[in-house]
Structure formats: structure tokens, C-alpha cells
Amino acid sequence: MPFAIRIHRTGGPEVMCWEEIEVADPAPDEARVRHQAVGLNYIDIYHRNGLYPLQLPNGLGLEAAGVVEAVGAGVSDLRPGDRVAYAGGPVGAYSQLRCLPADRLLKLPDSIDAGTAAAMMLQGLTSAYLLRRTYRVQAGDVVLIHAAAGGVGLIACQWAKALGATVIGTVSTPAKAALATAHGCDHIIDYTHEDFPRRVREITAGEGVAVVYDGVGKDTFVGSLDSLRTCGMMVSFGNASGAVPPFDPLLLSQKGSLFLTRPTLMHYTAKRDDLMALGSELFEIVGSGKVNIEVHQTYPLAEVASAHRDLEARRHSGSTVLLP
């Protein structure tokens, strides 16, 4: 019988249990996938601690790569043996085997192994929609990317650089600064010690940046608004430091007729065509070598509690893979 991580209540890493599960034959339009590698993402922490509520008990995890074992009625474009990967709901990727809607799966190019796929699907598709859809980065733009040495950060910085942007990244340690510099950042700010909006003004000769990609949330929100040029775009896409508290929209006017959006990958990939298009862009840029995907941490899936502790304590850089 296969095993999976499940939660029966929300809370700290200790609420995650390694349990035997039953996996049925795939229903119509589903595929059964044997996972070879599972991705770790910050959103898994929000599901575990209840910031993003789930119906309980439930599985966890939104990203994995593996091999199709069986397909249900009506699935014509996948067959047993196909190598696939996915990023997004329904939750349950922290498992050895599962069924899920076949239209959520992307076939993997031969050049991308399962570990690399699990390291890049969710953070890479997120980078794709943030940089290519939410605010379309152009050559010559100056962009600010918070947590530049994180999972999304390392991919987004390389991609923004490849698009011709000048990239300013924030990090919390010298080691992360070196990593972000090696992955496309032109300027690094340690936002735990420096006044980052002031540094951004210095770097941009007073103008501010065209766009801020802010996955840190509470601690950086106002400073991010203060880093933008007139009519700049604030993309608030995560809450690693906590959720952004309510604020007065008048601030957007006072700080320069700013735009604010709070996007999620789910909406940008809800349609199969959109998922496939973003997936192609991701596979292409990784295939070109302009964006390198590296697995920085690996844990057995059964020991995912340690991975959550390390991620919450900011001990991680880049992407993390869980081995089922």
C-alpha cells in the first residue's frame, strides 16, 4: 500500500502524519501517477497552518513529477509510462501514488528529469506568469524581486535578467546575496539591515522600479510601494512574513498612482491552454540554459516536517525536493 502525508488538524510541522492510503483506479478524465519527486513550496505551510483553509482531514502539496500508471475513461493524450509533472490543485502531492485530473498534467521533455521537474514546476510557472503575464517585463525595465535567493526568487531573477531587465534582489544573509548575484541580480539589498526603499531610490537615481514582485508580504508591503516609480506595478503574491494587513487604497494615489495586484498561479493556469502555454515558455527557457534549475535541498517525504521547519526558519535557498 502506498503512503502519503496527511493532516487531521492545522498547526505546526508536527500535524503532518505519514499514513498508509488507498488509491483507487482512475475515474473518468483522471490519471494515476506514481511520484518520483515531490516539490516543497511555501504555500504548503499556509495550508498546514490554516492561513489558506483546507477541508480536513486532507493531504498536502501541490507539485510533483512521476510516471503515469493508468488512465481513466476519456483520457486520450496520456498513456501508461508517460513522464509527467504538475503544479497546482487539488492538494495531495505529498504522496507516493495518487489520481488527479489528467488535464492538470504536462508531459515532460526528455531533457528534464523528475527531480528537476519537481524543483521547477510551481516556482517556474509562477515566475512565468509573474514576468510574462501579470507585468510583462521588457528589456531596460528595473525590477525589484524580494527573497531573491528563494525558490521563486532564483528562477525569477534569472528569467528577468534574460528578458533584459536590471534586477534588484533582496536577501537576508551574505550567502544568499552571493547566490542571488550568481543568478542574475545586478544589485543586492540585505533587507534585514538596510532601508530597502531608500537603497532602491539610490540605485535608480530617484526614479523607483517599474515593478516589485513581493512574496514576503507583511514585512515588505509598504516599503515595496515606496520603491515604485510613478504608475509602477506592485505585485503582492505571497505572505512568507505574514499576510498583508488591510490598507487604504488612497495610499496608491499618494505614492504615485500605483497599480496593485494580488495574483495566484491557480487563476493563470485554470484553462488548459493557459497552463500549456506557460509550461512551454518554462520548458523553453530552461532548455535554452538561460534559467538553470538546481535542487538545493532534498529530504525524504516522510521527513517533510524537518523541511517545513527549515523553510520557515529561512534556512533554505532555491528549490527543495522531497523523495517519496
Ligand code: NDP
Ligand atoms: P521561498 O523559497 O522564497 O521561501 C521564502 C523566503 O522568504 C525565505 O527564504 C526568506 O528569504 C523570505 N522571508 C522573508 N521574511 C520571512 C519570514 N518572516 N519568514 C520566512 N521567510 C521569510 O518560498 P517559495 O519560493 O516557495 O515562495 C515564495 C513566495 O511566493 C511565498 O510567499 C509563496 O507563498 C509565494 N508564492 C505565490 C504564488 C502565487 O501564485 N501567488 C505561487 C508560488 C509561490 P530571505 O531569508 O532571503 O529573506
